[in-house]
Every structure is written in structure tokens, then in C-alpha cells.
Amino acid sequence: MKNIMSSMFYRELKVQNKSLKDPLFVIGVYLSLLLVFPISLGPSSNLLKSFSPAIIWTCSLITFLTAIEKFFIYDISEGYLEQLFLSSLPLSVIVLIKALCHWISVGLPLIILFPLISIFLNLPLNLLWLICFSLFLGTLSFSLIGIMGAALVIGAKKSNVIVILIIIPLTIPILIFGISSTLFCLEGLIPYSTLYLQCMSLSFLLAISPIVTSSAIKIYLE
Amino acid sequence: MKLDNLEIVKGFNRLFSKFNYIFNFGKLYILTGSNGIGKTTLLRCICGFLRPESGSLLWNNITINIEYNEYAKNIFYLGHLDSLSPNLSVWDNINHLSILQDIPNPFIEGIDLFQIFHLKDLHVYQLSAGQKRRVALSLLNLNKKSLWVLDEPLSSVDKRYEKVFIKLINDHIDNNGIVIMSSHDTVHHYKKASTQIINLDVIK
Numbered sequence: 001m002k003n004i005m006s007s008m009f010y011r012e013l014k015v016q017n018k019s020l021k022d023p024l025f026v027i028g029v030y031l032s033l034l035l036v037f038p039i040s041l042g043p044s045s046n047l048l049k050s051f052s053p054a055i056i057w058t059c060s061l062i063t064f065l066t067a068i069e070k071f072f073i074y075d076i077s078e079g080y081l082e083q084l085f086l087s088s089l090p091l092s093v094i095v096l097i098k099a100l101c102h103w104i105s106v107g108l109p110l111i112i113l114f115p116l117i118s119i120f121l122n123l124p125l126n127l128l129w130l131i132c133f134s135l136f137l138g139t140l141s142f143s144l145i146g147i148m149g150a151a152l153v154i155g156a157k158k159s160n161v162i163v164i165l166i167i168i169p170l171t172i173p174i175l176i177f178g179i180s181s182t183l184f185c186l187e188g189l190i191p192y193s194t195l196y197l198q199c200m201s202l203s204f205l206l207a208i209s210p211i212v213t214s215s216a217i218k219i220y221l222e
Numbered sequence: 223m224k225l226d227n228l229e230i231v232k233g234f235n236r237l238f239s240k241f242n243y244i245f246n247f248g249k250l251y252i253l254t255g256s257n258g259i260g261k262t263t264l265l266r267c268i269c270g271f272l273r274p275e276s277g278s279l280l281w282n283n284i285t286i287n288i289e290y291n292e293y294a295k296n297i298f299y300l301g302h303l304d305s306l307s308p309n310l311s312v313w314d315n316i317n318h319l320s321i322l323q324d325i326p327n328p329f330i331e332g333i334d335l336f337q338i339f340h341l342k343d344l345h346v347y348q349l350s351a352g353q354k355r356r357v358a359l360s361l362l363n364l365n366k367k368s369l370w371v372l373d374e375p376l377s378s379v380d381k382r383y384e385k386v387f388i389k390l391i392n393d394h395i396d397n398n399g400i401v402i403m404s405s406h407d408t409v410h411h412y413k414k415a416s417t418q419i420i421n422l423d424v425i426k
Contacts, residue, residue, distance in 0.1 A: 003321055004321055004322055004324075007318050007321040008318075008322070011307070011314065011318045014309075014310055014314065015307055015309060015310065077303070078303055078304070078305055078306060079302075079303025079304065079305040080305045080307065082266075082271060082299055083299070083305045083319060083322060083323065084322070085270075085271060085294075086269065086294045086299055086323065087294075087322045087323060088291060088294070088295060088324065221266075221271045221272065222271065222272040222273060
């Protein structure tokens with residue numbers, strides 16, 4: 001069992017990051033999205049400061065949504081999904097491993113990059129680690145919601161549009177909690193309550209998302 | 223293995239109705255029939271990927287849905303896609319698939335029946351269709367799963383590897399396994415005595 005899980009994990013990481021270029025692409029997308037806001041809002045640093053939590057979270061949401069509808073396409077076109085279905089590992093565990101690998105290849109580069117971004121946005125540096133932690137909770141939730149949406153639209157025409165319609169409403173609570181905990185951090189307070197709420201939504205998704213995703217895959221295979 | 227009153231509907235097509243069949247250990251079953259008759263659908267149904275509209279599949283007299291995980295341990299499925307990831311090397315693919323399905327790894331066992339060892343470090347997208355098929359077929363070496371479900375296993379494979387494949391099939395039948403496969407041409411040198419050809423055109 002352990003053997004299968006580690007092999008699965010290794011394969012997923014390799015498939016999702018074909019080379020070192022891929023995390024760099026993620027970082028590039030994120031930085032170019034961030035660049036839009038200072039240009040459109042103008043250089044006034046006060047405005048930028050009050051908007052920065054919203055900017056950080058919206059940009060990371062959009063980064064997570066890029067190409068999420070293709071998440072299972074390759075497994076299907078290679079006929080690999082059937083092999084997963086027949087393996088002794090439950091499909092929901094496999095899905096969880098896939099979500100974790102998706103977070104490692106998209107979320108982790110963003111969080112590693114975040115100290116640099118906070119300098120760009122002129123954020124105070126004293127509670128940076130707490131913002132990173134809340135980003136960790138939020139982006140992992142994005143991954144879990146993302147694969148749920150991706151599994152629901154397998155085989156649908158116009159899947160790239162439908163997946164966004166499914167995912168965006170589900171991410172709104174996570175955005176609200178995340179943005180408010182970032183706001184508290186910027187004012188120098190430790191945001192216990194919103195961090196707890198973020199943990200709650202993450203654990204809820206950890207329980208729900210693998211089940212929904214694996215049953216959506218089973219329906220597709222029929 | 224027994225198919226009992228099977229009825230399979232795909233989309234608006236009623237592919238099978240009241241279909242009964244018994245598969246016995248130690249035999250090879252070849253499904254033939256014209257395109258779109260439901261060969262692949264029947265194979266997928268046997269593997270449990272799609273549920274029949276009515277009727278049931280029994281494995282050792284137990285319906286497969288009841289203990290699906292136990293049943294799935296007995297199956298080796300090879301679809302008409304090779305289930306190889308193009309961006310991984312041959313070794314990574316084979317190693318992962320053999321761990322995933324709990325079957326011996328041909329590289330570690332050192333059995334190179336399909337002559338793929340020299341391809342070990344190449345990425346799968348660099349291989350030709352026949353080479354990919356040989357890599358996928360190499361998982362049949364020493365495979366102890368009792369039910370092999372193969373969908374067009376010999377598409378784009380050279381004649382010399384067909385012989386290797388036929389020998390593997392014959393060995394598996396001798397070891398009391400079941401092979402169910404779909405094929406277009408049935409004139410191969412499988413063991414005549416234990417081969418049954420199921421022509422779906424005639425049955426329906």
C-alpha cells in the first residue's frame with residue numbers, strides 16, 4: 001500500500017512538472033497578473049496597500065484556475081484512468097495524492113516567491129510568515145476545489161468555461177477568509193479567528209473533495 | 223466467471239440483452255465481430271468499469287459489485303490505449319504500472335521477451351506505435367493475475383513478437399488462467415483445444 005502511494009506520488013510530480021520550466025511558468029503567470037494591478041491603479045502607494053490582500057488572493061486564484069480543466073485529460077487519453085480504477089488503492093486516496101501534487105507544483109512556488117512579492121507590494125514584513133500560512137491553507141483548498149471541478153467536467157464540451165462556473169462560487173468563502181486574515185496581518189494583528197475558519201474549510205474540503213472527485217470519475221468511466 | 227442475463231445499454235444503443243455466458247478457467251476466449259458490435263464495451267463491463275443495465279456478473283459465484291476490490295485483484299486489463307505516459311521514460315512507466323497493479327517488473331526480473339530493454343531510458347513519446355505496444359505487453363511476463371482482459375492486443379505489433387505473445391497466452395492458459403481478448407483475425411496458433419471464439423455477430 002505504502003509502496004503504491006509513494007510510486008503514485010513520484011509519478012504525479014514527474015508528470016505534472018515535466019521539467020524545471022513548469023514551476024517557472026507558474027511564477028511567470030502569477031507575476032504578470034500582479035503587474036496588471038499597479039499599472040491599472042496607478043502608482044499611489046496608499047491605494048495599492050489597501051487593495052493588496054485582494055490582489056494577492058485574486059491573482060493566486062486565477063493562477064490556480066489556468067488549465068485546471070485539463071487535469072484529467074492526459075490520464076484519460078492515455079488509458080491510465082482504468083489502471084487506477086483496478087488498483088488496490090481506493091480511488092479517493094489516489095485523487096488526494098493528485099491534489100497534493102497539484103498543490104506542490106502550483107502552490108508551493110507561489111508561497112516560496114511570496115516574500116519577494118511582498119516587497120513589490122510594499123507590505124510590512126513582520127507578520128509575513130502568517131500570511132504565508134494563510135496562503136498555504138487557501139491554495140491547498142483551491143487545489144481540492146479545482147480537481148473536483150476538473151473531474152466534474154471530464155468529457156464535457158466547452159469544459160474550460162463550465163469549470164470556471166463551477167469553481168468560482170465554491171472558492172468565494174475561502175477568498176473571504178483568506179483576504180480578511182491577510183488584512184489583519186497587515187494591521188499587525190494575529191488573525192486567530194479567520195485562520196481557524198480557513199482550517200475549517202480546508203478540513204471540510206479534505207473530507208468532501210476526494211469523494212466527489214472519485215465518484216465523478218467513476219461516472220465518467222461508465 | 224459467469225455472465226448472467228446481461229443487458230448493456232450504451233447511450234441509446236442496446237448492445238446486449240439477455241446475454242448469458244460462462245468463462246471457465248484454463249481457456250482462451252476470443253471476441254470477434256464487426257466494428258461497433260460491442261467488443262470493447264463487453265470487455266469494459268467484465269472489468270467493472272461500466273455497470274450493466276440489468277443482469278449480473280459472477281466471479282466464483284459472487285457478484286463482482288459486492289467485493290469489487292477482491293475481484294479487481296485478479297484482473298489484468300490492457301485496453302487499446304497503452305496506459306503509458308508520454309512524458310515519462312519507459313522504465314518509469316513500467317516500474318509504476320507494475321507497482322500499481324502488484325505484478326512483477328520485467329526489468330527487475332530480467333526477462334526481455336519483447337526486446338524493450340534497450341528502450342529503457344527513452345521517453346515514451348519518442349517510441350513508435352509498435353514499440354509502445356511491446357512495452358505495454360511486456361507487463362504480461364510472469365503476470366500471475368488469473369483473468370487477462372486484452373483489447374486488440376496485437377494491433378501494430380510485428381510478426382515475430384506475435385509468436386512471443388501467443389506463447390505467453392498458451393502458458394497462461396496452461397497455468398489455469400482465463401484470457402478474454404478481442405481480435406479481428408482468429409487464425410493464430412493458439413491451443414486449439416482450449417480456445418473458444420465468440421462471434422458477437424452470430425450471438426445477437
